[in-house]
Amino acid sequence: MALAREESSPLFAGTAAGTLRLILYLALAMVLMVLDHRNGWIWRLRYTTSVLVEPVYRLASLPANGMRALSVAFADRSRLTEQNQRLREDLLLANAKLNRMAAVAEQNQRLKELLDTQRSLELNVQLARVIDVDLGTARHRMMLNAGARDGVKAGQVVIDAHGVMGQVVEVMPRSSLVMLVTDPDHAIPVVIERTGLRTVAYGSRDGDLLSLPNISMAADVHPGDKLLTSGLGGRFPPGFPVGEIRSVEPAGSGLFLEGRARPTADLDRSEDVLLLHDLAEPVGPPELPAPAGPPGDLAPPTAPAAATSSAAPAHTTVAPPAAASAASTPVAQP
Numbered sequence: 001m002a003l004a005r006e007e008s009s010p011l012f013a014g015t016a017a018g019t020l021r022l023i024l025y026l027a028l029a030m031v032l033m034v035l036d037h038r039n040g041w042i043w044r045l046r047y048t049t050s051v052l053v054e055p056v057y058r059l060a061s062l063p064a065n066g067m068r069a070l071s072v073a074f075a076d077r078s079r080l081t082e083q084n085q086r087l088r089e090d091l092l093l094a095n096a097k098l099n100r101m102a103a104v105a106e107q108n109q110r111l112k113e114l115l116d117t118q119r120s121l122e123l124n125v126q127l128a129r130v131i132d133v134d135l136g137t138a139r140h141r142m143m144l145n146a147g148a149r150d151g152v153k154a155g156q157v158v159i160d161a162h163g164v165m166g167q168v169v170e171v172m173p174r175s176s177l178v179m180l181v182t183d184p185d186h187a188i189p190v191v192i193e194r195t196g197l198r199t200v201a202y203g204s205r206d207g208d209l210l211s212l213p214n215i216s217m218a219a220d221v222h223p224g225d226k227l228l229t230s231g232l233g234g235r236f237p238p239g240f241p242v243g244e245i246r247s248v249e250p251a252g253s254g255l256f257l258e259g260r261a262r263p264t265a266d267l268d269r270s271e272d273v274l275l276l277h278d279l280a281e282p283v284g285p286p287e288l289p290a291p292a293g294p295p296g297d298l299a300p301p302t303a304p305a306a307a308t309s310s311a312a313p314a315h316t317t318v319a320p321p322a323a324a325s326a327a328s329t330p331v332a333q334p
Helices: 002-007 016-039 041-121 304-316 321-328
Strands: 125-135 140-144 157-159 164-171 176-180 187-192 198-203 210-216 226-229 241-250 256-263 272-276
Touching (some): 016 041, 140 164, 210 241
Antiparallel strands (some): 125 140, 187 198, 187 226, 210 256, 241 256
């Protein structure tokens, strides 16, 4: 071990041999620098060495690059998922707003039609909103958000922009119940617009249709004929659309024709309706006031004025049987 320690000498020892070794190394370095500067040999050597060493560098950096790529991929996936969720929420919100705008536009259109109906006919009406609809097999009713405190009274006619819907049958303080024209217990005097034939349209249990069971066999009635309110009975003002004839067939008894009509009013779609305050005048002459004077005094039978006033009512109060029956049952089916 001592000999080995003595034999191992530093690279540049402070002896003559060390000095010569240093000079030799310096000369070799200068020669290499000159050759590299003139011929580029060292550059070629470095280039070749880098080509051989570069795969080693890539292999050594592969785990770090893989981890970095995985972190970027997971980060991008999370960011994309979040962006997709946000875009999906924005799309749902935009669709909801669009649907709401469409519903509001449709509601505004219906209100405009109601206002146009009011202005064109110069009606004294009251706007009400439908809050409930019952279109069962036994009854066709709807509830309005206007009641006695809003001036609603039983018997008021309810219409929309297309025609007659029904009439108020029950009034509560803040709401009112309306019997629709298709209710099985409802009847409305109508007239066929084309021919002027008067009849009565009843509600039916067959859905949203009106029944006209008492049409004469010789009557001129065809599908497509319009039904209007006739004004008989004094409940419904004349001239309002009621329905349109869809079919006319012989009744089961064979004595009459039975017509089926579809109401012109949007019974199952209207959200806002109008309550009429101006009802039609009752059919027949107005009632005469009682004669003035003390009790027991009778007007002379030969007085001209008394004869005229008594003769006129006696002549005009007689009504045809069909009109009388129609006027007596404007609401309930006999």
